[in-house]
Amino acid sequence: xxxxxxxxxxxxxxxxxxxxxxxxxxxxxxxxxxxxxxxxxxxxxxxxxxxxxxxxxxxxxxxxxxxxxxxxxxxxxxxxxxxxxxxxxxxxxxxxxxxxxxxxxxxxxxxxxxxxxxxxxxxxxxxxxxxxxxxxxxxxxxxxxxxxxxxxxxxxxxxxxxxxxxxxxxxxxxxxxxxxxxxxxxxxxxxxxxxxxxxxxxxxxxxxxxxxxxxxxxxxxxxxxxxxxxxxxxxxxxxxxxxxxxxxxxxxxxxxxxxxxxxxxxxxxxxxxxxxxxxxxxxxxxxxxxxxxxxxxxxxxxxxxxxxxxxxxxxxxxxxxxxxxxxxxxxxxxxxxxxxxxxxxxxxxxxxxxxxxxxxxxxxxxxxxxxxxxxxxxxxxxxxxxxxxxxxxxxxxxxxxxxxxxxxxxxxxxxxxxxxxxxxxxxxxxxxxxxxxxxxxxxxxxxxxxxxxxxxxxxxxxxxxxxxxxxxxxx
Ligand SMILES: *[C@@H]1O[C@H](CO)[C@@H](O)[C@H](O)[C@H]1NC(C)=O
Numbered sequence: 001x002x003x004x005x006x007x008x009x010x011x012x013x014x015x016x017x018x019x020x021x022x023x024x025x026x027x028x029x030x031x032x033x034x035x036x037x038x039x040x041x042x043x044x045x046x047x048x049x050x051x052x053x054x055x056x057x058x059x060x061x062x063x064x065x066x067x068x069x070x071x072x073x074x075x076x077x078x079x080x081x082x083x084x085x086x087x088x089x090x091x092x093x094x095x096x097x098x099x100x101x102x103x104x105x106x107x108x109x110x111x112x113x114x115x116x117x118x119x120x121x122x123x124x125x126x127x128x129x130x131x132x133x134x135x136x137x138x139x140x141x142x143x144x145x146x147x148x149x150x151x152x153x154x155x156x157x158x159x160x161x162x163x164x165x166x167x168x169x170x171x172x173x174x175x176x177x178x179x180x181x182x183x184x185x186x187x188x189x190x191x192x193x194x195x196x197x198x199x200x201x202x203x204x205x206x207x208x209x210x211x212x213x214x215x216x217x218x219x220x221x222x223x224x225x226x227x228x229x230x231x232x233x234x235x236x237x238x239x240x241x242x243x244x245x246x247x248x249x250x251x252x253x254x255x256x257x258x259x260x261x262x263x264x265x266x267x268x269x270x271x272x273x274x275x276x277x278x279x280x281x282x283x284x285x286x287x288x289x290x291x292x293x294x295x296x297x298x299x300x301x302x303x304x305x306x307x308x309x310x311x312x313x314x315x316x317x318x319x320x321x322x323x324x325x326x327x328x329x330x331x332x333x334x335x336x337x338x339x340x341x342x343x344x345x346x347x348x349x350x351x352x353x354x355x356x357x358x359x360x361x362x363x364x365x366x367x368x369x370x371x372x373x374x375x376x377x378x379x380x381x382x383x384x385x386x387x388x389x390x391x392x393x394x395x396x397x398x399x400x401x402x403x404x405x406x407x408x409x410x411x412x413x414x415x416x417x418x419x420x421x422x423x424x425x426x427x428x429x430x431x432x433x434x435x436x437x438x439x440x441x442x443x444x445x446x447x448x449x450x451x452x453x454x455x456x457x458x459x460x461x462x463x464x465x466x467x468x469x470x471x472x473x474x475x
Pocket of ligand 1: 083084086087
């Protein structure tokens with residue numbers, strides 16, 4: 001990437017010169033510029049009073065089915081309550097740990113379980129209620145449900161299959177932004193019989209007076225229980241699909257950021273994408289601090305410039321979207337670790353999934369340590385700062401407006417790499433100018449590509465061809 005016109009102040013000019021004199025000639029692939037001030041301004045803007053009017057939907061291409069997608073901070077019910085950006089970051093990271101814990105738990109359960117029958121009936125009656133009950137929820141789609149159709153904010157979740165929403169009458173419902181869905185006011189609501197294929201496909205189900213009951217627990221204490229039913233779902237002005245199996249939740253615990261429910265975009269048979277037989281879906285996640293929106297699209301054409309990588313199948317768990325990440329490049333060079341550390345093992349362990357609900361990319365610790373060391377080694381000219389929450393590599397950029405940072409890219413099987421922008425790996429954690437390297441290690445075998453690394457990129461899941469595409473700047 002060639003340096004483009006940027007207003008370099010004296011401090012960054014000095015840094016620029018230091019790096020120039022101390023690095024090799026081909027440094028244009030080793031370093032790139034980051035606009036410190038722009039990210040900080042966006043962080044500070046979260047705390048300036050703003051109107052809650054959501055911006056106009058921006059359509060990319062002319063897709064068959066499309067929903068608007070919003071970051072958490074623009075949800076009327078989830079405006080930050082934190083006192084400042086430091087506190088906001090800490091609460092985001094706590095939620096993120098809870099999300100990762102829930103993904104890892106589900107992964108290890110699926111590896112140890114031979115069949116769903118090991119769930120006891122007691123588990124169905126009283127779901128685990130310990131924990132902080134946050135529910136996931138970083139990005140939200142506006143989905144129409146029922147006839148006449150009513151719009152609801154739904155958590156976009158590529159890490160689970162079942163879509164559900166809170167339903168009247170509520171035994172237990174958490175607060176939500178939209179009125180709670182009333183199935184008796186919808187002409188298209190049909191409870192599913194126990195013998196239906198959709199009911200049989202549930203991992204946890206029960207039968208009451210020939211109505212199918214579902215339950216989903218997310219491992220952080222949040223859960224939903226209710227009737228499994230079919231409904232008509234409406235995708236903005238782009239179309240409707242009848243007879244989609246969704247959960248009508250009468251007992252729901254969690255926060256889910258005040259969304260009405262959750263949209264499951266996993267790889268299993270009950271996910272929305274599987275049920276509507278979508279050949280593909282794609283989303284673009286706008287910056288978590290911005291107030292703009294983007295789209296979640298089904299069956300739309302992939303951008304011609306997309307970097308393609310294989311989607312993989314893990315026979316032990318079909319819900320997660322596994323991708324063939326084989327390496328990480330820092331400063332234009334591959335970080336030295338065995339690609340086996342990122343591969344799916346014969347026992348179903350390991351592998352790398354891509355997830356809309358996890359914020360910070362988690363790498364298994366051996367890989368993370370090598371990547372971190374490579375980055376820190378090349379960023380030695382940046383003023384170091386103490387760690388922050390789960391981040392161990394931070395910098396004090398408070399006295400700079402523009403800095404040169406090592407490049408980072410994700411290397412996929414087939415030879416293609418996706419270059420991350422600095423905002424995808426160096427993020428502000430307070431409003432004073434402290435930035436941290438936004439990757440972290442996990443003790444488990446599973447690695448997760450999170451949404452900080454996906455922001456600003458259209459990610460296209462080509463389910464029919466088992467390929468994932470990344471197109472930068474296509475929000
Ligand atoms: C941010 O808010 C927290 C919690 O209210 C407070 O303890 C902390 O001192 C604040 N930090 C700054 C930098 O204002």
